[in-house]
Amino acid sequence: MAGQILSEAARHGNLDVLENLLRENPSVLADIRLTSLAESLLHVATKSGQLSFVHELMKLDPGIAAELNKDGFRALDIAVIIDNLEMVKQILSFDQGLCLLKGKDQRIALHYAAIKGRTKIINELLHSCPDSIEEVTVHGETALHLAVKSYQFDAFSALVKWMERLSKVPIVNMGDGDGNTVLHLAVSTKQYVCIKLLLSKNSITAATIEVNARNSNGLTALDLLDIQDSYDLKIRQKLESAGAVTAPSSVSTTTESSGNFKRTIKLKHDLQPQPSKNWFKYFKFQMQRDSPGDTRNALLVVAALIATVCFQAGINPPSGILNKPPPPSPPTQTFQPPPFAGPGGVSALAAAAAIFGSHAELFSFFFANSLALTASMCIIIYLTSGFPFQRELHIALYSTMFSYGFGVSRIIKGIDKEKKDIAYVLLTVAFTLPFVQRWLPRWGKKAWKKWRRRDVTNTPLPIDN
Numbered sequence: 001m002a003g004q005i006l007s008e009a010a011r012h013g014n015l016d017v018l019e020n021l022l023r024e025n026p027s028v029l030a031d032i033r034l035t036s037l038a039e040s041l042l043h044v045a046t047k048s049g050q051l052s053f054v055h056e057l058m059k060l061d062p063g064i065a066a067e068l069n070k071d072g073f074r075a076l077d078i079a080v081i082i083d084n085l086e087m088v089k090q091i092l093s094f095d096q097g098l099c100l101l102k103g104k105d106q107r108i109a110l111h112y113a114a115i116k117g118r119t120k121i122i123n124e125l126l127h128s129c130p131d132s133i134e135e136v137t138v139h140g141e142t143a144l145h146l147a148v149k150s151y152q153f154d155a156f157s158a159l160v161k162w163m164e165r166l167s168k169v170p171i172v173n174m175g176d177g178d179g180n181t182v183l184h185l186a187v188s189t190k191q192y193v194c195i196k197l198l199l200s201k202n203s204i205t206a207a208t209i210e211v212n213a214r215n216s217n218g219l220t221a222l223d224l225l226d227i228q229d230s231y232d233l234k235i236r237q238k239l240e241s242a243g244a245v246t247a248p249s250s251v252s253t254t255t256e257s258s259g260n261f262k263r264t265i266k267l268k269h270d271l272q273p274q275p276s277k278n279w280f281k282y283f284k285f286q287m288q289r290d291s292p293g294d295t296r297n298a299l300l301v302v303a304a305l306i307a308t309v310c311f312q313a314g315i316n317p318p319s320g321i322l323n324k325p326p327p328p329s330p331p332t333q334t335f336q337p338p339p340f341a342g343p344g345g346v347s348a349l350a351a352a353a354a355i356f357g358s359h360a361e362l363f364s365f366f367f368a369n370s371l372a373l374t375a376s377m378c379i380i381i382y383l384t385s386g387f388p389f390q391r392e393l394h395i396a397l398y399s400t401m402f403s404y405g406f407g408v409s410r411i412i413k414g415i416d417k418e419k420k421d422i423a424y425v426l427l428t429v430a431f432t433l434p435f436v437q438r439w440l441p442r443w444g445k446k447a448w449k450k451w452r453r454r455d456v457t458n459t460p461l462p463i464d465n
Contacts, residue, residue: 006021018057040064050089054091055090058094072104089124099129106191109132112142130162144171159463179214181209181215183195190228306373315408380397
């Protein structure tokens, strides 16, 4: 009960309630700390910006400032995150060593200030505790790394100035958990202003920074620029003017942090757009460079374009296809069957020639056009898997194919029955082939595995004599 009352008092900065409860029970603060609260009174007062209550609470219980809440934050961390400079000064006035206490992911207050871009608070923290600029998180990140990763240039600039002022410039070459320096990160995210600040001739860091430092995958900053999907000549010129080169190794392994898998990246100089480069090879799809999302979007556009053209051509075929005059009769020649062909083979060839002779062009056109339409529809279905409104999308796609089939059926209605049957067979093959070639191998493999399991299960065990 006392805990709830004091929490409300801390939220509203009511010092009278705190004094009354202390008169009734001098150990009330210790009793509350023994209970399993989600956050301390100092956390509540800090979030509410109650400076007087925080001052009084820390005077009564100095150790409360070191406590973590359920999310791993100290009161100082919260003051930094909500950008309350006066609260930061108030807490540090009792104990400047709080700057070095680590919480969630081994972060200190300066790390949160870098992530949020709190420039004034960065100045206050480093003025109170200069050594905090060297502290790293559980992932090996300094405040400089976090500022670049969070795109906080003002915070990054302030940290660089403090680094120079404190004579701690070598920090700029420290690598994070993946071995990436701040230059690696700035290049990979194309933050030109950060790169310019680091490599400026008037900057102390320019003489100290290792522009050809390699990360854990053996890649330099210039390597990271070369393997990106979009090229930035300005960044490249800045790096090369500072003496940056690519790593001599042509192969390295990159570990994706979001997934637990590895892939091989080949670094070749022909990735650099130069007049003598092989453009066909450059624009060819490369898994390590091209974004899956961009690739999917490009395929969807191409598939939709093909489907549109094929649908239109199918229901409105060229007039020459339907009304083509019969070709002139060739001079009579004696047909000599091949030596390996018997009566059956000759009869089959004659039947095929009779059926396709006059309408081969019509059948070829509709078969190829229908096959292209169905294949493009398959691509759209596969690439939109997991999209919202799946049922409606499939209804629209299949209805389009049915409409196409009805239109084609109307067009070929005028030919004789035997040729019409052949046309329907070819259309059926064209409509089913793209689906079958995708799913038949999968069904075959599943059936084979199932048969093998059953065969192994039914095999009798050997009997020992």
